[in-house]
Amino acid sequence: MIYENTLAFAQQMDSKDGLKGYRDKFYFPLMHGKKTIYFTGNSLGLQPKTTQDYVLNELEDWATFGVEGHFHARNKWLSYHEQFAAPVAKIVGALPAEIVVMNQLTVNLHLLMVSFYRPNNKRYKILCEAKAFPSDQYAMQSQVKFHGYNPGDAIIEIAAREGENCIRDEDIIEAIEKNKDSLAMILIGGVNYFTGQVFDMKAITEAGHKAGAIVGFDLAHAAGNLKLHLHDWNVDFACWCSYKYLNSGPGGVAGVYINERHLTEKDIPRFSGWWGHDKGTRFKMEKDFVPIPSAEAWQMSNAPVLSMAAHKAAVDIFDEAGMDALVEKAELLTGYLEFVIDEINKSLEQKLEIITPRDKTQRGCQLSVVAHGRGKDLFNKLTEAGVISDWREPNVIRCAPVPLYNSFEDVFTFGEILKSSL
Ligand SMILES: *Cc1c(COP(=O)(O)O)cnc(C)c1O
Numbered sequence: 001m002i003y004e005n006t007l008a009f010a011q012q013m014d015s016k017d018g019l020k021g022y023r024d025k026f027y028f029p030l031m032h033g034k035k036t037i038y039f040t041g042n043s044l045g046l047q048p049k050t051t052q053d054y055v056l057n058e059l060e061d062w063a064t065f066g067v068e069g070h071f072h073a074r075n076k077w078l079s080y081h082e083q084f085a086a087p088v089a090k091i092v093g094a095l096p097a098e099i100v101v102m103n104q105l106t107v108n109l110h111l112l113m114v115s116f117y118r119p120n121n122k123r124y125k126i127l128c129e130a131k132a133f134p135s136d137q138y139a140m141q142s143q144v145k146f147h148g149y150n151p152g153d154a155i156i157e158i159a160a161r162e163g164e165n166c167i168r169d170e171d172i173i174e175a176i177e178k179n180k181d182s183l184a185m186i187l188i189g190g191v192n193y194f195t196g197q198v199f200d201m202k203a204i205t206e207a208g209h210k211a212g213a214i215v216g217f218d219l220a221h222a223a224g225n226l227k228l229h230l231h232d233w234n235v236d237f238a239c240w241c242s243y244k245y246l247n248s249g250p251g252g253v254a255g256v257y258i259n260e261r262h263l264t265e266k267d268i269p270r271f272s273g274w275w276g277h278d279k280g281t282r283f284k285m286e287k288d289f290v291p292i293p294s295a296e297a298w299q300m301s302n303a304p305v306l307s308m309a310a311h312k313a314a315v316d317i318f319d320e321a322g323m324d325a326l327v328e329k330a331e332l333l334t335g336y337l338e339f340v341i342d343e344i345n346k347s348l349e350q351k352l353e354i355i356t357p358r359d360k361t362q363r364g365c366q367l368s369v370v371a372h373g374r375g376k377d378l379f380n381k382l383t384e385a386g387v388i389s390d391w392r393e394p395n396v397i398r399c400a401p402v403p404l405y406n407s408f409e410d411v412f413t414f415g416e417i418l419k420s421s422l
Pocket of ligand 1: 105
């Protein structure tokens with residue numbers, strides 16, 4: 001693609017964009033009466049205009065039916081979560097039975113570690129990326145301590161090489177091989193939240209299995225952003241939140257994938273609740289737990305229908321747009337943002353540095369930009385001019401042009417604002 005840093009070029013790209021109709025399906029925050037340039041869909045996705053109706057329907061059905069809504073609501077609450085298995089499986093590349101939507105991300109990470117982090121005195125270590133999202137670090141540390149091990153010894157962090165920003169996949173794989181006798185589990189963020197780097201999940205899974213370890217991924221920044229093939233890659237487990245790229249609202253209900261080979265494993269440790277129990281006999285209220293032979297066995301509580309209604313509105317949009325089209329546009333749009341920043345750099349003495357990989361197979365739609373020599377006032381100027389991006393201390397601006405609702409014109413206008421703010 002040959003890009004041009006002009007309004008005419010951006011508008012021409014928008015007019016050819018097969019997904020352009022989706023922009024009007026979302027609410028954009030306004031600033032000074034104008035739509036903002038919203039580049040933080042990686043942090044909190046925008047609200048689909050349909051969400052209110054989906055949630056209102058459930059409130060109405062609750063008013064109309066009371067408890068009978070479990071059976072008579074337009075979408076029966078008893079089986080409400082079942083609607084997600086097929087469309088969410090498509091988003092992450094899984095079989096429907098491998099998916100359940102429940103709880104929130106960090107909670108699910110803990111529940112999955114109950115099942116998949118089973119250390120013994122020989123194998124007790126967890127391998128992860130350095131500077132993982134703090135919640136993941138706390139979850140891993142507390143699980144390690146819960147089993148009586150010392151996080152300093154049991155957690156192996158793989159860092160970027162001196163002078164580099166991203167972690168090399170080959171370094172992760174080498175560390176897996178080196179620690180093959182003591183590794184219990186590998187847990188990595190599919191996309192690093194800070195650099196936007198995508199890890200080679202297929203190769204890491206293969207290497208992990210060869211070393212005899214369980215392999216899981218936190219896909220908070222990957223679900224709805226990348227083409228994933230969790231089942232074909234043979235990943236053991238994964239989890240993600242729904243409020244980032246998946247646009248399901250603040251603190252929205254989260255998603256879990258568990259590979260089918262674990263679904264019928266008899267003695268897998270699990271924290272159980274009645275919503276994981278065999279549906280045919282659940283309401284006999286008997287004391288012995290009979291797991292559903294799908295990822296639903298990990299469900300403990302009945303479904304949070306209001307939060308799920310918001311998720312349903314968003315998932316229906318993904319199902320219609322399709323990940324193939326979204327990823328195709330994301331590559332073009334992110335490539336355009338990269339081009340525009342490179343153009344601006346030509347006239348700068350102290351250049352902006354994109355620390356996200358240049359290789360488009362190693363990134364999604366986020367670019368992390370180091371604003372060398374410029375403090376937070378650059379970010380404040382951008383905000384004042386109507387750009388909502390994300391600042392990370394000490395000097396990183398994260399920008400995510402999201403294919404569902406961002407346009408090429410957004411990227412062009414962002415560039416103009418950036419230029420005048422420097
Ligand atoms: C956003 C994010 C979280 C947030 O966890 P919650 O339980 O949803 O609050 C955790 N881990 C990663 C990698 C994230 O990107």
